[in-house]
Amino acid sequence: MSNLHTVPRSTTQSVTESNAVQAGTRKGAAQSAAPRRGLKWGTWAPPTITFIVAGALWQAVALANPYVIPTIDAVWSSLAKEPMMYWSNFLVTLQEVVIGAGAGILFGFLLAVIMAEFQIMERAVMPLIVVVMVTPVVAIAPALVVAFGFGMMPKYIVTALVVFFPMLVNSLAGLRDVDGRALDVMRTIHASRWEIFRDLRFPGCMPFVFAGLRIAMPLAIVGAAVAEFVAAGQQAGLGSLVTIAAAQANLAVTWASIALLCLMGVTLVSLLALLRKRVLWWSEDTTVAR
16 A cells, blocks of 8 residues: 555656756746847847937038038938939949959959869969059059050959959868868778869858958959049949049039948848858858858
8 A cells, every 4th residue: 555655656746846847948948038039139229229320420520511521311312313323323333343353253262272272383373462462453453454445344353353362362261171081081982183172172161252252242342443443444333423523522422422332332241141141051150151
């Protein structure tokens, strides 16, 4: 009879402990869910407040100094009055960014692949690349106009040069940052260079490639604008519009063009972030991959 009474007490104790554990788990989950809700608010609220404060300070300075910077409503009014003028110049600059930066990014990655496979190529070519990269691009642009004429080619080349070096350096670092044990295994099974590149080096370098792209995209906007500043010839693009408006002391057009350049850069960086989430779904959010 004593055994019959012992079993229910043990069972009741187990159930009680199980319920306590489940209650504690639910309580912990509820406590961890609260910070997540707060984290979402904390993600968008600080930059929103910062932009509101910056806009208010801008408006105050513009009202006090109308010959220094225009008011926000003056910039908006300029955009609304002549949307086609801004749109056509926006498309010209975007074309320079897409073609010039695309060529620089592609060539930088391909050269990084060659250097990763053949170190003698790095020793032979890298000093020349460093010399070209430390040369001011504003000094190269006029020479490119002499060599390639007054069309779009000098602007493409300047934009490509600006993005080429960060893409090369990041891609080369990623291609060499492979797991040594995985590389030994692939060599043990007599994998070819192409198989090692396809299955090991290329997937492993993607976080570094996207880090290079995140640097290259804003630089592409800068390169296109600088090319339009210093490369004589076709007076089109937001950079040329900034130069013309500044010469005429038209602050509203000048800052409206600058705002569109900023909008282009933010849009390209945002699209790149979305693409990275799709491509690098397997990668953790490390500092290198950001």
